[in-house]
Amino acid sequence: MHGHHGCYYRIDLSQLPLSQSPLSQSPLSKAGEEFDNSTPAPVVRIAPSLLRAFVGGSGLGVRLLLEEAIEADPLSAEAPLVIVFSPLVGSPLTTSAKFAVVARSPLTGRLNDSLVSSGFALAGKRTGADAIMVVGRAERPAVLLIDNDQLQLQPADDLWGTSCRETESQLAERFGADWRFQVIGPAGEQLVRYASASHDGRHAGRGGHGAVLGAKNLKAIGVRGDRHVQWAEPEALTRWAKQLSQKSFGPATAKYRELGTAANLLAFNRLHCLPTRNFQQGSAEGVEAIAPETLAVAREKTRDSCAACTIGCEHIYRVDKQKTARVEYENLFALGPLCGVTDSQAVLSASVLCDELGLDTISTGGSIAFAMECVERGLLAEPWLRFGDANALLRAIELIGRRAGLGRLLGEGVRTMAARIGGGSEAFAAHVKGLELPGYEPRGAQTLAVGMAVGARGADHNRSGAYEADFSEQTDRRTIDGNTARLAAEAEDRAAVMDSLILCKFIRRALDDFYGDSAQMLRMTTGWDYDAAELETAASRIIDAKKLFNQRVGWSRQEDTLPPRFLDAPLPDDPAAVIDSSQLTAAVRRYYELRGWDREGRLSPAAEAAALRPPGNAGKTAVDWDSPVDDC
Amino acid sequence: MSQASSEITVELYGIARQRARTAQLQVTLPATESLPPTLGQLLTRLSQLQPDLEGECIRGDQLGSACAANLDGKQFVRDPATPIPVGVTVMLLSADAGG
Numbered sequence: 022m023h024g025h026h027g028c029y030y031r032i033d034l035s036q037l038p039l040s041q042s043p044l045s046q047s048p049l050s051k052a053g054e055e056f057d058n059s060t061p062a063p064v065v066r067i068a069p070s071l072l073r074a075f076v077g078g079s080g081l082g083v084r085l086l087l088e089e090a091i092e093a094d095p096l097s098a099e100a101p102l103v104i105v106f107s108p109l110v111g112s113p114l115t116t117s118a119k120f121a122v123v124a125r126s127p128l129t130g131r132l133n134d135s136l137v138s139s140g141f142a143l144a145g146k147r148t149g150a151d152a153i154m155v156v157g158r159a160e161r162p163a164v165l166l167i168d169n170d171q172l173q174l175q176p177a178d179d180l181w182g183t184s185c186r187e188t189e190s191q192l193a194e195r196f197g198a199d200w201r202f203q204v205i206g207p208a209g210e211q212l213v214r215y216a217s218a219s220h221d222g223r224h225a226g227r228g229g230h231g232a233v234l235g236a237k238n239l240k241a242i243g244v245r246g247d248r249h250v251q252w253a254e255p256e257a258l259t260r261w262a263k264q265l266s267q268k269s270f271g272p273a274t275a276k277y278r279e280l281g282t283a284a285n286l287l288a289f290n291r292l293h294c295l296p297t298r299n300f301q302q303g304s305a306e307g308v309e310a311i312a313p314e315t316l317a318v319a320r321e322k323t324r325d326s327c328a329a330c331t332i333g334c335e336h337i338y339r340v341d342k343q344k345t346a347r348v349e350y351e352n353l354f355a356l357g358p359l360c361g362v363t364d365s366q367a368v369l370s371a372s373v374l375c376d377e378l379g380l381d382t383i384s385t386g387g388s389i390a391f392a393m394e395c396v397e398r399g400l401l402a403e404p405w406l407r408f409g410d411a412n413a414l415l416r417a418i419e420l421i422g423r424r425a426g427l428g429r430l431l432g433e434g435v436r437t438m439a440a441r442i443g444g445g446s447e448a449f450a451a452h453v454k455g456l457e458l459p460g461y462e463p464r465g466a467q468t469l470a471v472g473m474a475v476g477a478r479g480a481d482h483n484r485s486g487a488y489e490a491d492f493s494e495q496t497d498r499r500t501i502d503g504n505t506a507r508l509a510a511e512a513e514d515r516a517a518v519m520d521s522l523i524l525c526k527f528i529r530r531a532l533d534d535f536y537g538d539s540a541q542m543l544r545m546t547t548g549w550d551y552d553a554a555e556l557e558t559a560a561s562r563i564i565d566a567k568k569l570f571n572q573r574v575g576w577s578r579q580e581d582t583l584p585p586r587f588l589d590a591p592l593p594d595d596p597a598a599v600i601d602s603s604q605l606t607a608a609v610r611r612y613y614e615l616r617g618w619d620r621e622g623r624l625s626p627a628a629e630a631a632a633l634r635p636p637g638n639a640g641k642t643a644v645d646w647d648s649p650v651d652d653c
Numbered sequence: 654m655s656q657a658s659s660e661i662t663v664e665l666y667g668i669a670r671q672r673a674r675t676a677q678l679q680v681t682l683p684a685t686e687s688l689p690p691t692l693g694q695l696l697t698r699l700s701q702l703q704p705d706l707e708g709e710c711i712r713g714d715q716l717g718s719a720c721a722a723n724l725d726g727k728q729f730v731r732d733p734a735t736p737i738p739v740g741v742t743v744m745l746l747s748a749d750a751g752g
């Protein structure tokens with residue numbers, strides 16, 4: 022087998038003995054030490070046809086979870102979480118050092134598939150597995166170490182309570198440079214519903230993977246290994262990778278290199294697409310102060326990139342003498358205009374605080390902004406929490422991360438907050454399926470509005486990708502018409518493929534033929550004769566698998582919509598931007614038709630079966646579903 | 654007979670602003686009521702006024718692939734033949750909205 026190992030590790034923490042040596046006295050305190058007192062990792066074979074059908078990353082992760090107890094409470098010991106690599110990880114292809122983290126979300130109760138970058142992907146795949154699944158619960162705070170196929174669970178009481186950055190730093194110092202760690206911060210320990218898992222400052226954000234790991238008493242997962250896969254066409258792959266890298270230096274990625282994702286900010290403000298004061302408006306006064314064009318002049322700035330990336334989209338700004346902040350559009354919007362704050366020091370400090378506590382910035386900002394509006398309307402008796410108050414923003418984040426005071430409520434997310442606060446607050450709780458909306462005003466980006474309404478994860482711009490159509494000549498972004506559902510579905514398909522390959526979406530404009538180029542990359546890595554048509558089918562299959570996951574965990578048709586704030590009411594600063602609820606309903610129904618689902622958005626029995634066990638491809642290289650694989 | 658003209662406000666965002674080193678330009682183009690200037694004519698003139706826009710953001714009378722144009726904050730356009738009515742502001746911004 023090429024590109025894949027053909028197996029995953031299924032690790033039950035409840036069955037894994039806890040090493041008697043505390044972390045500070047670990048025999049692994051120096052790099053290269055023998056791994057004593059370890060347990061062999063339980064290996065589960067993955068049939069080649071399954072790997073081919075679901076590709077890797079998000080797609081493979083969802084499929085593997087369909088074999089598990091996904092109906093269990095996400096914070097229970099039984100709940101599974103899987104870290105998934107892909108056939109491109111470890112290849113010379115730029116932006117390929119990525120992994121997916123997939124689980125049922127404690128925030129939404131629905132599928133949660135996150136993507137993260139950098140060295141953990143490379144080291145994780147070198148352990149010899151295509152995925153690492155964790156179930157069960159450690160009896161006390163612990164670090165799970167995976168050294169090739171050997172496991173050790175080490176007590177980590179001394180790390181409990183430390184920030185993400187400090188945890189990773191201490192672990193790196195104790196274990197050495199060949200280990201990579203994914204960690205949780207205090208927010209995950211406190212089971213904040215949108216706590217993230219962090220690696221090298223990059224977060225498996227949205228939906229609460231940090232809380233899932235915290236509920237398992239898992240402070241960190243460490244990986245290292247020396248088991249490399251082979252590539253099917255190594256010379257062709259190297260040539261192709263070189264060409265892709267060259268393209269990645271061109272105009273298709275200039276925005277990311279020079280300004281980062283924050284380049285969106287001023288344009289969105291001008292287009293009234295910048296969510297402001299809990300989506301009460303689409304633009305804000307004073308946002309120039311937090312735009313990258315201003316920050317770059319006013320502050321010391323450095324650039325960085327993920328492992329194996331030639332784009333270098335990370336823009337890191339000096340906050341104070343000790344701290345720097347990696348600035349992205351989403352954390353600028355969520356901790357800035359969404360909360361009515363345009364003070365750059367406050368927004369950057371808030372961003373750093375979220376990183377250290379291990380909090381998803383979008384849900385953090387969304388929850389705080391919602392609470393601010395509740396205060397404004399007299400529904401919440403916390404007069405200190407006002408829009409535009411930078412100190413209040415920072416105080417609220419601290420409370421969330423420590424689950425103290427009002428933080429206990431804020432840490433539940435806006436859907437639960439609205440249910441508890443009442444008073445009609447559900448009408449302006451900005452979420453879909455419980456996931457807080459990202460930095461795109463839906464009334465000004467209505468293809469994305471449909472994409473978020475139907476998305477398996479909830480209000481997620483990345484799994485949808487439909488904003489591309491909105492900010493192009495393909496459609497009128499302030500209207501839902503007969504093409505909207507098709508555009509949303511097509512964008513979602515492309516996102517599903519990218520999230521399974523896995524490649525960073527920022528490279529997408531450097532691909533000349535998306536499906537053709539993606540198939541080529543898979544042919545060169547796996548040796549399987551993928552073509553564009555097969556990948557289009559795979560995209561649909563992956564979307565079906567995500568729908569099947571959600572059906573099993575209680576999804577209903579009523580979830581595929583937007584909150585009342587966004588329906589049949591114009592955006593105050595752009596009166597032509599209105600979402601007609603009947604048009605949204607029609608578009609959702611049309612989306613179901615395009616997916617081959619019934620009128621209620623459910624998979625047919627045949628589609629369910631296909632999502633679990635895809636048929637063979639006539640005329641293609643025979644891949645027997647149950648054929649044995651080489652030893653992992 | 655003197656030729657009529659149209660003055661167009663061009664707002665620059667993202668990479669276009671980085672290249673032109675300004676947030677806004679005023680561009681005058683020949684026009685009549687029945688024959689307003691086109692996007693292609695505007696891009697050609699912009700390229701002359703701001704040569705650093707040529708290549709990445711503008712290619713002759715066309716938008717570069719990484720650049721997008723929007724009329725008055727409403728409609729995204731790409732066809733060089735698109736008329737620009739009097740009084741309409743043109744935004745040039747990065748095509749890739751993601752992040």
